[in-house]
Every structure is written in C-alpha cells, then in structure tokens.
Amino acid sequence: MSNTKLSLTFRFLRAIGLNYPEEEYGQVGLLTVIGKFFSNPYHMLLLSMMNWVIFEPIAPRMLRPFLLRRMGAKVGKNVYIGDHVNFDQNRSHLISIGDHVHIDSGCRILCHKRDLSNYHINDDYARLPYKEQPVVIGKGTSIGMESFLMPGVTIGEGVVIGAGSLVTKDIPSWCIAIGRPAKPIKRFIPREPQA
Structure with a gap:
C-alpha cells in the first residue's frame, strides 16, 4: 500500500x-x-x-446463543445466556463456548486489550496496538453474575465461577473459582459409586 x-x-x-x-x-x-x-x-x-423484553421467554436458551453464533462465536448446545451479557462484538469469532454452559446476567467477555509490552513513560496509551486473544469456556461451566472474562483465558470443563469474579488466568477443570482475580478455592472429586 x-x-x-x-x-x-x-x-x-x-x-x-x-x-x-x-x-x-x-x-x-x-x-x-x-x-x-x-x-x-x-x-x-x-x-x-438479546435483551428485547418481547423475546424474554425464549431469549436465554434459544435467541441469545443463536445471535451470538450469528456474530461469529462458537456456541455449543443447551447454552444459557442471561440478560445484559456483553461480548466483544468485533472479535466474537474468538469466543468458544462449550455445551451446557450457563452464563449469568451482566457478565462481560473480552477478547482484546492494549499491548503494554512496549509501553513506557510519556508514551500515548491511545496509540498502543491491540492484542487479540481467544476466550474458551469449557463444557458444563457456570459463570456467576457480573463476572469479567479477560482476553486469553481458558476455563476448563465443569467449573463454577463465583459471582463478580475477574478471570485473568486459566482456570483448571472441575473446581470453584472466585475473586478478583479469580482463583480456585475448591476442587470437585468424582462421585462415590453407590452400593
């Protein structure tokens, strides 16, 4: 050019x-x-x-996952998306949501942030390039209300993210993670076979 x-x-x-x-x-x-x-x-x-009241009876399990797919995201089966969940609209192709995921109201999923690796005193923050990274949510995971998922995180299978958490790093499968930043506080164990 x-x-x-x-x-x-x-x-x-x-x-x-x-x-x-x-x-x-x-x-x-x-x-x-x-x-x-x-x-x-x-x-x-x-x-x-996604938040039109007229669609509310079908919005969480049918309309919102369908519309998110239309924006380019990979969305599995039987996904629940609460009201006022915000996605990175121009980078939604970087979002991958597994089957049976439950995302509560008010969550935010971000796929880009400013690249601070070469940021110094007197630099103009607005001129920094963006770093785009995918967000992956594993099968059967539940994301609590008002949680933030930052770019580049992978949340494993069967995870429960507590309400209001800020997920900045990967979360391993089968645990509860809470806090700002979110950290695993409990691991789930296999169910004992019944006699």
Missing part, C-alpha cells in the same frame, strides 16, 4: 474523530474501514435484540 493511500486513510479516520494507532491499521485500506463501520450497527442490532 502506498504512503499516499495510508495518509488518506489516517486523515479520514482522524477527521471523523478516530485515533487509531498506525501500527494496528497500517495494512488497512479505506474501504476496509468503511466496511467495519457498517458491520458495527449490524452487531449492535444483534446485541440489542
């Missing part, structure tokens, strides 16, 4: 009030930016439909 096209793209972005870092959008043309601009309202419509 020529410097002329790059400068036109960046001038256009800055003219409409967007301060995107050149490192992140150096290979992006103006048409790509315009395409993103028009895909955002579609994703916003899908997100808003």
